[in-house]
Amino acid sequence: MTVATYDTERELDWTNIFYVIGMHAFALLAFIPGTFSWKAVGVALLFHWITGGLGVTLGLHRLLSHRSFDVPKWLEYFFAFCATLACQGQLFNWVGLHRLHHKYSDQPTPLDPHNSMKGFWWSHIGWMFFKYPEPELIKRLTQDINEDPFYKFCDTYFVLIQSVLAVLLYLWGSWPFVIWGIFVRLVVVFHCTWFINSGTHQFGYQTYPESNDNSKNCWWIALLTYGEGWHNNHHAYQYSARHGWKWWELDITWMTISLLKSLGLATNVKMAPVIGKE
Numbered sequence: 168m169t170v171a172t173y174d175t176e177r178e179l180d181w182t183n184i185f186y187v188i189g190m191h192a193f194a195l196l197a198f199i200p201g202t203f204s205w206k207a208v209g210v211a212l213l214f215h216w217i218t219g220g221l222g223v224t225l226g227l228h229r230l231l232s233h234r235s236f237d238v239p240k241w242l243e244y245f246f247a248f249c250a251t252l253a254c255q256g257q258l259f260n261w262v263g264l265h266r267l268h269h270k271y272s273d274q275p276t277p278l279d280p281h282n283s284m285k286g287f288w289w290s291h292i293g294w295m296f297f298k299y300p301e302p303e304l305i306k307r308l309t310q311d312i313n314e315d316p317f318y319k320f321c322d323t324y325f326v327l328i329q330s331v332l333a334v335l336l337y338l339w340g341s342w343p344f345v346i347w348g349i350f351v352r353l354v355v356v357f358h359c360t361w362f363i364n365s366g367t368h369q370f371g372y373q374t375y376p377e378s379n380d381n382s383k384n385c386w387w388i389a390l391l392t393y394g395e396g397w398h399n400n401h402h403a404y405q406y407s408a409r410h411g412w413k414w415w416e417l418d419i420t421w422m423t424i425s426l427l428k429s430l431g432l433a434t435n436v437k438m439a440p441v442i443g444k445e
Contacts, residue, residue, distance in 0.1 A: 180297055183256075194346075194353070204340075207348065208347055211355070215355060223360055235406055237435045268364075290364045362391060367385050369383070370383060371399070374403070382399040383399050384397045384398060393420045397412075400416070
């Protein structure tokens with residue numbers, strides 16, 4: 168396998184293109200008169216935290232992708248299910264592509280799926296419109312989880328699971344709850360997550376230039392993503408459960424992990440050796 172192979176075999180992924188465009192189109196229904204209510208906005212914010220905070224940030228990223236800490240299997244499944252409700256594609260692809268990103272971050276090779284060397288819009292959204300040519304590589308990078316029956320279920324049926332949630336929200340609060348709790352919330356969480364790939368490789372400061380990539384610490388992205396914006400810290404110490412370690416680097420996800428640790432639910436919590444010395 169060569170770099171040239173990756174350059175020539177990337178084909179448009181029409182499924183992803185229609186999916187992303189469709190979600191944005193449905194989110195525009197929020198501008199139709201009669202679809203707004205503060206309760207619907209509250210539902211969207213609640214599920215933003217459940218899916219983006221507990222699911223993507225804590226579950227998919229710090230727990231499954233990096234194994235920064237351990238929790239009982241039932242709790243691990245709960246966080247993974249919350250991430251499934253974020254509807255950011257297949258679970259195995261998410262974890263595998265993220266691990267691949269760290270392996271080749273911002274290097275002059277197409278092996279980093281959202282390489283920031285190609286510009287902001289490529290790393291934010293453009294990369295998803297093309298098929299990654301080596302699914303077997305993703306499978307090898309997720310050997311620790313890809314035979315788990317529960318994760319196979321989440322990986323296969325994430326759209327169906329979202330549809331069931333939509334029905335429940337409709338029964339609870341009719342169309343405003345569906346429009347805001349599903350479509351608006353999905354699109355907002357999408358872009359919050361995508362800002363990690365794009366914005367934190369463009370904006371902010373580098374505490375650790377020895378990370379040898381463009382990762383940066385960006386305060387406003389950290390606020391949007393429950394602490395993920397301290398990205399240069401993370402790239403320097405990928406295994407660390409804590410990403411913000413200066414007193415002003417707010418990391419809500421670390422606070423959650425700390426709470427789980429105090430309750431005896433989080434163990435083997437990994438920390439960067441520089442924490443406390445900064």
